[in-house]
Amino acid sequence: MTSVVNERSTMEAFGPHRAYASGLRLASGVEPDRVVNTHCCFCGQQCGIQLKVKDNEVVGFEPWTDFPFNRGMLCPKGVKRYLQGAHPDRLLRAYQRDTTASSGFAPLAYDQAIHRVAEAIGRIQQAHGDDAFAVLTGASLTTEKAYLVGKFARVCLRTANIDYNGRLCMVSAAAGNKKAFGIDRAANPWEDILPAEVVWISGANVAECAPITTEYVWQARENGARIIVVDPRITPIARTCDLFLPVKPGRDVALFNGVLHLMITHGWVDETFVARSTVGFEAVAEHVRAWTPARTAEVTGVPESAIRQAAEWWGTAQTSFLMHARGIEHHSHGVQNVLGAINIVLASGRIGRPGCGYATITGQGNGQGGREHGQKCDQLPGARDISNPEHRAHVARVWGVEPESLPGAGVDAYEIFRKIDKGEIRGLLSICFNPKVSLPDNNFITRALEKLDFYVAIDFFLNETARHADVVLPGSLHEEDEGVVTQVEGRVIKINKAVECPGDARQDWRIIQDIAGALGRPHGFTFDGPRAIFDELRAASQGGVADYSGITYEKIERQFGVFWPCPSEDHPGTPRLFESGSWNPVARGTGPFYFPDGKARFNVAAYTPPAEDTDADYPLMLTTGRVVSQFLSGTQTRRIGPLVDQYPEPRIEMHPQLADRLAVRDGDWVTAETRRGDCTLRALVVTTIRPDTVFIPYHWPGRKSANQLTIAAQDPISKIPEYKVCAVRLRKAAAAPDHAVLEPQQG
Amino acid sequence: MGHEASKAIRWGLFTTTVLAVLIVVGSRNLAHFDAALVGYTFATLFAVFGITYRYVMWLQRPPTALYWRRGWQVFLDRRYLLGNLRVLVWRLLAVFASNNFIWRRGRKRWAAHWLIMWGCVLAALITFPLVFGWVHFDMPAGDFEHYVVYVLGFPTMTFPVEGVLAFLVFHGLVWAALLVIPGVMIAMHRRMRDHGAGAVQQFGEDFLPLILLFAISVTGLMLTASYTWMRGYAFDFLAILHAIAVILTLLWLPFGKFFHILQRPAQIGVAFYRDIGGRAGLAACARCGQEYATRMQIDDLIEVERRLGYRYELGDGQADHYQRVCPQCRRAMLAIAQGMLWSSARGPVVEPMFDIATMMSPQQER
């Protein structure tokens, strides 16, 4: 396959370039043609926002103070999201690879491009089998699109190999929740944070990755809550929290086990709840017997006194809310970490009641909805199991196909690249995914991309991965289409269209249907719009755990969102899970949890060290994460000038004790090196990180990419990669790296 | 109050008298003074009194007084005078003639201001000497082909009646109106459309001056139209309207936005104050050590604040006055002071203590 020959010329033509407000967007006297109520296009908080539209261009925003979740609040990304439209880098037509063109791409008529894609899919599947063509999707797509792409893979392409970038995000929490509760959704609406006596935050840089949640946490504190934060870094919320547990990366489950140990020895377990509503406590109690405070302190690196204090506050509280995010989930034992957290929640008995809550903080915009309706390799719509015959039959009936024709479970997103590398997968369609930046050990990803026979990317900007594509199809921006997404609380909300697609670009669902048509298999791909897709999705999800059948666009507008499950049109939705009497198709009245006996499961959460622990050669721990002004692989946010300016380039965060040993000063170039690669960035010398740990944000591509360093070790259950810890060594760089001459957003 | 006001009144009377005397002398004992314009003259005299009064009151404010004194002091400093004069010429061209700083604020805003400003300058240069009888035109005896320009009663240049120059000169106020009217239109348009301007503008401050200028320009043009194409139709009526507009404007000069015309030259002095103050040394922040202003300006501000009755004095070993702390440190101190109250209310936080030596086994150390 062709390699990326001249990235500089490609960048010149397709960006990333930085957009700033100008023209109508800078004038202060513009009367918008209309103001559209919609949501932010970025993270899982999905803040309500109003976009001002003039002359088919989003020219600004106005806070949407009526939307109850954020009441007008926005983070800097939400404030500047309007600058992504009418962008000079916007793909306005289809392209094909052309090594004779200086940019590497030549324009192509849309119909011809679709024809080329269909022809390539046919050729590859005929020669190598249906599964040789894979589909990679994203959790920023609306639920309608996610549903349609899942159906497209299973019904039109008949490939098992579809997976999505939620694999990098939500899967550990999802797997843990399913094992413990039988359902994968935040158990509570965010308003349950407010009356909590203790708010426990593990592995979540709330201030930067879920900024709006900060207000809920602080408001709980105004009401008297104690805030416990577990993190290797003193994040902005950790600075003033009541108790800070500076955990060593990758040791979260040990901490939870140690806390449970203390809860048991001090009699802080809600025996009644445990007996009535759970199973499996004895085995877990037996397991945590060994997790004495001393051992916990030794493994986690948290002072014993702090562990005891945390256990006491948690154990004796009357109400509480525990939340976690990627910090405990991005591990080769991410599911174990999540189960450890759930165990202390179940032991406290504080769930399913007002002020008693538990949730994972969803990362991506539709991280929740995107994983429920069939773009995950092992799931069918309604969070149904693709290997369950009953589930297959239901979905096949809705789709009008034979259950036997549906493929089985495919492999996860990373495994898809391993299969590409091995030659088992020869063709790829990607949408809303930038694995060259976002997957760990991404030098491997680059090599794999070059082995593909055919790669088609659908996107609105030419992201770094799409530079390897044979055909690029111009998709739609968030504001160019309508549909639903499910935000962090499990609230299904409505994205509204503000502007029309420019040029040859079109809504992604149209592109998918056009490909199906060109393949000669249009059956089931002739929807006239998102509403029609949503109606079929409702039917497909009916009776499943993630039941959307009672949700309508109108009801969403009326109620400011509808919490699923919502099994009928007269059902108001389910803001809080696990309340007695709430709708539950699995337990059917036997109990609050989503198992036939209605009881939650304690699971033994075993501690294992990270896949790659420190040693003499690589004596430090590397952890990665986000900054507030950037989002994921930066395809959008690295194109928004004011956001780039806020935090232009990645820096290696390190403690002065470590910096002293390396003779490094703030701002010096430092090379971080792991067994997979190296990366030279400027140092950020701060006392707000453990001295044995360094942190690099991952939003940048190429030689600035933190994921050159990260390890592709995955959790055996969820298959999430271990972004949050690997062994690294540092040295002061002799000179500035080659990438120092690039613009900050490029790499 | 009494002292400042009486000083201002004295100055006002003085400048008004001086102007009156100049009018009498310049018009050769009112020989060239056009009695029809007496209304304008008295309005001007009133304006001069008002402007002087306000100017003197303004100069007596402690910051203005100090700035005024310091401005002349640094400008006239012999060591820098030559350089200052060079800078002055450049600043006059850039700031006054071309309004470069307004250009950077916004093109529309600049266009409006530049057109209005040059229109008014042109009109003032023509009108005042004519009204005061300092300039008048006459034909040499027996020669109906030429005009002679008399300045202060002395004949100067001569030009043909039918020539281009005559056309240009006698329509000078037309050209001024044609500059002012588009300028006013642009400014009005901005004021009516721009939400930001809309929020803070006031009728008296922002609209009235534009309306007055518009009224003067339009009635003036109508006068020209009346005698050029309409055989003087309604000329007298228009002349009264025009006079009312002009006189109202003159009377309004000391009170409203127009006063900035007289205050504005102070802007020229800022550069000298900064440059020469900078040569005398920079002030370093008493808290962070960063240089943040000229020492001269900080000392002047301390003096001004004392005179205004502020007591920002510190009993601090490192600094005698809060003015010696840079703005950035002030912003930080506010947050720290508030944080300290909360720290003592909530009790001390648990501070984790680590030693890198204990975090890596000996063989891991490199």
Add this chain to the structure above:
Amino acid sequence: MPVAANTEFFIDPSRCIGCQACVQACEECDTHRGHAMIHLEYIERAQSTQTTPVVCMHCDSPTCAEVCPADAIKRTADGVVQSARKPRCIACSNCVLACPFGVPKMKSEFELMMKCDMCYDRTSVGKKPMCATVCPSQALHFGTREEVERLRPRAQPVNRFRFGQQWITTKVNMMAPAAPPAYIDVTAAMHAGPTGRRYALPVVGAGASG
């Protein structure tokens, strides 16, 4: 229209998370479009993640206005200290250097001081200022006194500040613990470092004070 008398600004820097939503949003306001008037300060990033937003406190008798040689800064009847009047401001920077809170900004390219005017285009028509509307931590909060008393029972809004011998009273409130003293002594922080938690350095004497 004046700013409604029953709505006030309440600032709690201890809530600030440094996200800069306020800075990004400030640029979107019509009275100073394209220019952020709010300051977002890192107190000392090497030592702490402490940050603080600084908006104009709108002093009852504004030092900035009194030291202005051009008389360009006016306080409207509703107590809002407005940005410098463009025709008058001569860009001397006296206000920038004299403001006890460090608020005004000198836009040297415009030869003009600009400052936070509490989003007069919004507050004068009954909306909240842009920064306080978007602020995800509600370190910047705009609302009624009853609302803030109900939401934050452990805090009290104070509007008296001490700078050496000088007391300044402001329109904008800052949230302090609901206990005496009911004022903030700013110059008491003259030699203090960031507040809140940080990893202590084991070497005795290392690290900043406070």
